[in-house]
Amino acid sequence: MAINIKYRPLKAFLLAIHTGSFTHAANQLGVTQPSFTALIQDLEEVLGLRLFERTTRTISLTSAGEDFYSRIQRPIADLEEAYRSLADLAAVRRGNVALGALPSTALTLLPAAVGALRHVHPALKVRVVEAHNDELLAMLRTNQIEFAVAAQAEPAPDLTFTPLAEDCFCAVYPAGHPLGNVRRMLHWRDVLRYDLILLSQGSNARQQFDRAVRDEVGAPVTALRYDVTNMGTAAGMVRQGLGVSVLPRMALPELNLTGLCCVPLGDASARRYIGVLHRRDRSLSPAAQALIVQLEAALNDISQRLLPLPPLSATEGPAARDMTQPATGPSVPRRPEKSSPRKQKHPKD
Template sequence: MTTPSAQALPAPSYSATIRHLRAFLSVAKHRSFTRAATELRLSQPSLTMTIQQLEDIVGGVLFDRTTRNVILTQEGTDLFPVAERVVDDFDLAIRNIRLTAWSRNSCVRVAVVSSIATKILPRILDGFLASRPGVRVQLREGNSNDVRRLVRRNEVDVGFASMDGDDAELVFKPLLRDQLGLFLRNDHALHAVAKDGVLRWADLANHNFVGLTPDTATGPILSQMEHLPESLRVPKLEVSTYPTLWALIENGLGITTAPALAAEFLPDNGIAFLGLAEPVAWRSVYIVSRLGRAPSPIVTALVAAIEQDLATIAKGHSRITTS
């Protein structure tokens, strides 16, 4: 007598599921359909049907049932370690996924340019965190190139920076536009030249200028402007971060241009802000995310809080606009 091949066996009308395997393991452990049904919170007829389905799938009887006991058949004994391993692996995978999901929803990793880091986030984080116990925010500040790189590498959940051309891996959503203006000490001679708080770019000629490097948002804007004074096109000093920029201006080493948002809530450090015209130049900031990666609810909430605060600042402001 020959054993029929697997191909000769009729195919069942359904496939084994984790539910089938859990039911099988529970009956095997308790050696009782009644106790297994209680553990699984199933009716006994429902549990009996589930086991019958599994037996149909495997093509053999899994339990010998007597009036006093339920024991595994040889087929059931063969299936037991396999079912146990599959269910254990599945439960471990679910626990790991839940842990990852919890971690994503309890920690927000953000990369930001300096103007957002210093002017916006301090205004909203206290209330944001107070209403969300257990949530942590990890901030990484840098220039726009740094921010885009961190988002591209999935080292942060979201970024706020300028856009440097198309990027196949990133998605850019407009956040705000603000005008470039002049930052200088309160005692600088250019104050006497300004008309209604506004200077022309040509007025900056022959003054010591501190520039921002090309990997920032401001540097590329100046490089695309025509007819700038030589002292602005080829500055004697260039920096890549705002803290260094402010320190140089505060200590009288020169003047600089920066976006209008940086002028909001200027500390009492002797630095003033003047508008610049002829031409008016704008900086654009975007919400930067990884293509194909859906934000967690907590990231969405933080972005919404930032958008709301910026909308409040931009209301009635001639030099700052939001989308």
């Protein structure tokens, strides 16, 4: 036989026991005393048993009422705790979020976004996994992370991609290098003339470079001299005059680029969109949504420190911005203040 179990009469029953009075219990439940008495009577009718012995002054449990109380006290408390817990999740008063990020986005966007999130939702816990783009997609599909801040190399029917920003790759070379004498926009073919310091196989930067050189330039990458894992290492080797590197524009504000020049490449194949990827068959948790809001805000702030995206057609004009000199002119972004050298985490992308 199916039993119509209602929470409100059960809560009224427990309040009556805890207060020892229908009047006080009705006040706590927020109903009139006649309405409260009706709730108890409905419960007794459903159960087919009398639960209380009542007089004009006192109430006491019957033996059936005592047995019923011993059985429902803990389950009702657990049910209420479950409701409170989910309400906290919905209101982002607590929760956990695990996300993945390309090292270039983790280096620049994540610290500011997570810091802002802590001010707004201090009880949230965040776990960040830095990995190559292909690794992030694999972790998404196996539920190791809830979402990723990554590039979408090609459409994936099982994933949803929401663009955050357009990014590009930049040639990085020491001041005084011959690339600084090029009086037009730089392209892949320009950097191929020199020894290259590239990020390792598996990184999105390396994949995009190899694909562009193969499909558009039609040249083998014979100039590769150094294969490194971390962007900070690449920048340091460029500073030593060991070659030219190609690094993501998004990461440049957080790298030590003293004495280096950085020029966005004008090839269409040097562009990429950075965005939020998550599984199409799963909804983002309130905690994840709150973090994405902060990521968008952090991106708006960091955009003022990024080099401008170049037009996709070759134009005449100065090719580079020397990172050792103050930036001037309305078309050049504000240069961040120099900071003292600090130990880097050796990001990779």
